Amino acid sequence: MKNPTYENLPQILADYIDSLIKGVGGNRQVRLEVAEEIGHHFVDAMGESAGDEDKEELARELMENFGDIKMLGKLIKRGKKRCRPLWQKVLLQSLYTLCGLIVFIILYGVWFLMGRPTLSIDYLARLNEMTRPAAAAGENAWPDYEKAIELYVAPDEIDKGRGFTEEGELPDKRRLNQIVARTAGREDYVLYGELGSEEQTAITEWIDRNEEAWAHYAEASRKAYCYREYTMGDEEGHPMLLEVLLPHLSEIRDMARLGVWRSEKQTHEGKDQEAVETCLTLIRAGLHWHCNKGILIEQLVGQAIIRLGLEQMLVMVAKDELSSEEMARVQQELAAIFKDGFPHMT
Known part of the structure; x- marks a missing residue:
């Protein structure tokens, strides 16, 4: 130099x-x-x-x-x-730290990608343990719900007698599924009395053919709890909890719609007490599927069923179908059902 x-x-x-x-x-x-x-x-x-x-x-x-x-x-x-000046020391130390962090992330990524997971916890068993209540087995509502699902007659079966086929539609008729799947606040929300005679007949047939199924559904709603053991289709091939089988939820939801129209028809016929009891059945059933459930979709279905029961009650109140004594009784029933407060998502 x-x-x-x-x-x-x-x-x-x-x-x-x-x-x-x-x-x-x-x-x-x-x-x-x-x-x-x-x-x-x-x-x-x-x-x-x-x-x-x-x-x-x-x-x-x-x-x-x-x-x-x-x-x-x-x-x-x-x-x-x-x-060296302080700013230079800080800058260099920061660069060294950043470089070290990048190297660590790269090495960790290589190790992670080359590694193989070892499952040491049976999360399915843990889920069943978390949701299994300590109450007596005789108070479990699931056997009655299972029987109700087995006996349930879907709207498609009624549509077959109305001339519908799987392939085509009829120009002058709506499928029963379209009629019963009404949503509050939408244009398709109609009351039983506002339907045509043919559609009323179809709904009545649907309700009548599900009398036995509804009896089991109502009996189940009066039980203390509902416990169904979670299972997977193939535990070896599907170790994730996302693969837990929930085939019953569709029928449970459809039977809640059946309850809504059952209450609607009872109100139309002046059977207010029976209509109220049907709504209370829906609310109690909704609590079964909302509370103490380990899967989010079950809680959502339960909350939707509770909402259907409460909305149908509000329809009756809006039409002045209930007397002050009946409303006081309903209030007491709801207070007993929600003794622990209105359920929230957990």
Whole structure:
């Protein structure tokens, strides 16, 4: 490294300084500063040496006294680092940390992708354990719900007798599924009395053919709890809880719609007490599927059934179908059903 300071030094000292600053590292500016400092030190130490031989001998003595090149390089490098400004130290440390983090993420990603999961917890058993109540087995509503599902007659079966086929539609008729799947607040929300005679007949047939199924549904709603053990289609091939089988929810929801139209028909016929009891059955059944369930979709279905029962009651109240005594009784029934407060999502 060329430096004006070297002009007054023997070549062996210049070479010594060059070797020394190589161990210092850092950028070019740092090495130049170190070389200049050491060069001035040697120039002062050389003084006014007479001849070249005296300079050579003094230079060797200075080199010997100055110390080991490698050790000096490390010490000077350490000292230069300590003299860096604070902002530079913070910046460098941040860069080192970032680089280390990137390397760690890469190595962890490689390890993660090359690894194989080892399932040590049976989450299906844990789920069943969490939802299994401590009450007596005789108070379990699931056997009655299961029987109701088995006996349930779907609207499609009624439509077959109305002339519908799986492939086509009829220009002057609506499928029963379209009629019963009404939603509050939408244009398709109609009351039983507002339907045509043919559609009323279809709904009546649907209700009548499900009398036995509804009896089991109502009996189930009066039980203390509903516990159904969760299962999977193939535990070896589907170890995730997303694969838990819930084939019953569709029929449970459809039977809730059956209850709504059953209550609607009872109200139309002036059977207000029976209509109220049907709504209470829906609310109690909804609680079974909402509370103490480990799967979110079950809770959502349960909440929807509760809403259907409450909405149907509001329809009756809006039409002044209930007397003050009947409304007081309904209030007491609802207070007993929701004794722990209105259920929320868990």
